[in-house]
Amino acid sequence: MAAGAGxxxxxxxxxxxxxxxxxxxxxxxxxxxxxxxxxxxTVVAHRGASGYRPEHTxxxxxxxxxxxxxxxxxxxxxxxxxxxxxxxxNDISGTTDVADHPEFADRRTTKTVDGQSLTGWFxxxxxxxxxxxxxxxxxxPDQRRNNTxxxxxxxxxxxxxxxxxxxxxxRKRDRPVWLYTETKHPTYFRSLGLGLEQPLARLLxxxxxxxxxxxxxxxSFEPTSMQRMAELVDTPRVVLxxxxxxxPWDLQQKGDPRTxxxxxxxxxxxxxxxxxxxxxxxxxxxxxxxxxGSLAEPTxxxxxxHTAELLVxxxxxxxxxxxxxxxxxxxxxxNAYGDVFGAxxxxxxxxxxxxFADHPDTALLAAADHRG
Numbered sequence: 001m002a003a004g005a006g007x008x009x010x011x012x013x014x015x016x017x018x019x020x021x022x023x024x025x026x027x028x029x030x031x032x033x034x035x036x037x038x039x040x041x042t043v044v045a046h047r048g049a050s051g052y053r054p055e056h057t058x059x060x061x062x063x064x065x066x067x068x069x070x071x072x073x074x075x076x077x078x079x080x081x082x083x084x085x086x087x088x089x090n091d092i093s094g095t096t097d098v099a100d101h102p103e104f105a106d107r108r109t110t111k112t113v114d115g116q117s118l119t120g121w122f123x124x125x126x127x128x129x130x131x132x133x134x135x136x137x138x139x140x141p142d143q144r145r146n147n148t149x150x151x152x153x154x155x156x157x158x159x160x161x162x163x164x165x166x167x168x169x170x171r172k173r174d175r176p177v178w179l180y181t182e183t184k185h186p187t188y189f190r191s192l193g194l195g196l197e198q199p200l201a202r203l204l205x206x207x208x209x210x211x212x213x214x215x216x217x218x219x220s221f222e223p224t225s226m227q228r229m230a231e232l233v234d235t236p237r238v239v240l241x242x243x244x245x246x247x248p249w250d251l252q253q254k255g256d257p258r259t260x261x262x263x264x265x266x267x268x269x270x271x272x273x274x275x276x277x278x279x280x281x282x283x284x285x286x287x288x289x290x291x292x293g294s295l296a297e298p299t300x301x302x303x304x305x306h307t308a309e310l311l312v313x314x315x316x317x318x319x320x321x322x323x324x325x326x327x328x329x330x331x332x333x334x335n336a337y338g339d340v341f342g343a344x345x346x347x348x349x350x351x352x353x354x355x356f357a358d359h360p361d362t363a364l365l366a367a368a369d370h371r372g
Contacts, residue, residue, distance in 0.1 A: 321336055
């Protein structure tokens with residue numbers, strides 16, 4: 001997508017948000033049921049507080065909520081017997097201790113998932129009971145060594161367990177707990193007879209999260225998955241967007257030649273708005289990076305998405321130097337923290353409605369500064 005003049009969208013004031021009093025809400029959220037309760041900028045605990053705990057564990061989700069995150073995120077993949085569990089990928093080689101289980105040694109295999117060849121262990125080859133014998137581990141131990149302290153502490157949660165946890169936490173806190181739930185590789189799983197949308201819709205109905213006012217957002221990198229969910233439930237939906245030159249896998253499988261660059265044009269955004277309430281672009285689609293890793297001028301994506309009445313929740317802000325734009329890195333250690341507050345100030349000035357963050361506490365401080 002071509003970079004353009006980046007005017008920030010105007011923020012307006014909405015009704016009071018949960019227990020923390022009145023906070024600004026973007027124009028794109030107003031009049032959209034429960035979405036109007038979300039503060040702007042919204043802070044999403046990315047896979048929980050994954051900067052501090054192994055991702056997609058109840059420990060990571062709990063810490064993200066305890067830190068004050070506005071929403072806690074889950075990614076969903078299926079088991080062989082059709083249960084939905086929370087993992088970033090169906091390949092669990094690097095996020096569990098499965099390699100230490102000799103009884104599952106013969107499950108190691110090579111598969112092609114969304115065109116990529118992967119060798120490891122996959123959730124769709126395990127029953128839920130078998131997966132529950134595994135323990136979660138830190139996905140990037142070389143970068144987040146402190147997180148390895150918690151290796152083995154938690155099992156893989158089912159999405160139903162997370163829904164129950166959210167309801168329980170909501171009762172304790174006397175306010176709803178928001179969730180942000182992604183369907184992972186839906187076309188691939190549908191080809192295996194393990195489609196995600198129908199079982200997800202059943203759970204949303206069972207736990208009262210199937211209405212437009214539900215405190216839950218659905219998301220997927222495959223637009224057709226969100227179109228399918230729109231036919232099943234009224235829960236708000238978000239289309240995730242990778243790099244501009246990439247093509248969503250479902251579009252590839254349909255022979256649709258469009259890339260993400262086509263989806264983020266004004267006409268593409270208007271089409272998305274027919275079945276979704278928001279987009280989740282990479283941060284680079286909001287502000288591209290130059291060849292040296294520094295930030296260029298913002299694009300017009302935020303203002304154009306707001307014109308289409310779409311929320312904009314980009315991903316992912318992390319504290320470590322290796323993930324930050326060049327001008328916000330501090331020192332030579334790629335794993336040390338950089339000037340994340342400076343980076344967040346720059347991104348928030350574009351008018352984004354929220355951000356996915358591995359370190360929710362940091363993002364919340366920056367969001368509070370911006371709201372002020």
